[in-house]
Amino acid sequence: MSGLAHFIERQGIPTVVVSLIREHTVRMRPPRALHVPFQFGRPFGVPGAPDFQRRVLTAALRLLERCDGPLLEDFPEPAPEALEGASDDQQGWACPVNFSGPTFDPSSPEAYRQRLVQEILLLRPWCEESVRRQKGRRLDGLTSLSPEQIADHLVSYLHDQRIPSFVTGEPMARAIKLCADDLKHFYYQAALARPGRATGIAVDNWFFGDTAAGKLHIDLRKQLKTMDDPALRRVGEMNLVPHPMRHHVTE
């Protein structure tokens, strides 16, 4: 981000960076930067808070008028808790579907598939409600596969790593990542159907702690970390289970 600011400004266009990692910005010294004390993934603050977002954006834009760089200013307001969502103990948000039920045998591909299909079936009406509430906005679409097809492919891979890539033109590491993200986006869209604000951590804990799809992410991570292909290992180590959710992983 700061590198891009250097490159673009050197071509004659004034730039300002909205920075989430102050330490990186201090070291990279872009011409102008506004550090914001928000969560990773939320450079303009909180969802559904246009006034707050506008204050952040305006503070960044105002820096464009200054030429005494490299300059780094701090946005003075934290993200308002009341707008950011429920507290970390998950109060204020609950998934619309309760998945508590008999356990299944994850060593059986059929049992795994069946559990996933059951979850998808229960979540689909909530996903559609969420799409309706968001005026047609869908979060999935990285692949052209349905959630059921993705579940089928990922379970197949988990039990037999010799199968060919299931996303046209993509190597297996990329196919797994795109499919895993698409499946996750379906679940998250359903989870966000309920009125009220949901925190990332509450939804993440629900996904990785309570759902078979979250378990599938964790199991894939474990499998991929053992592979010889460095691209597969990297996806396993870095790209399936976020650091704050690693407490759901039992090695």
Place this chain on the structure above:
Amino acid sequence: MVYMRDMGEAAQSRILGQELPDYGVTECRAGPPLSQRRIAIVTTSGLHKRADKSFSLGAGEYRIIPDDADANDLIMSHISSNFDRTGFQQDLNVVFPIERLRELAADVTIGSIASYHYAFMGATPPDAHQAVARDIAKLFMKDKVDGVVLAGV
């Protein structure tokens, strides 16, 4: 919440200790008052139109987001799992504040909005962006852009 403090010591130290290039000091370019500027957004959130190819790791590539792109058509294929996506999932403006920019143009806080915005995927070595950033700067000039807001995730 996905704040730095939630990342665990090892991850924090990896992020903070990350090797970064030294590009020295870049002279700030002057411009007209904000109320006369034409503004573009550059995001490194891995945002793109549904029909676009998803981002590839380390490629230093970008995607074009026309100013009139349908917000419902924008999806995210950033490879990292270590940032919050629920903000973006509830409100595009959390990463790509296009509606806020339109409001600021309407009340003349800014002059106008660029015809095209650009998206990259972070988690890419900065040097990989050097050549395409020059191309984008030329496109900005053609579009008379004189202010760019760059936001990461």
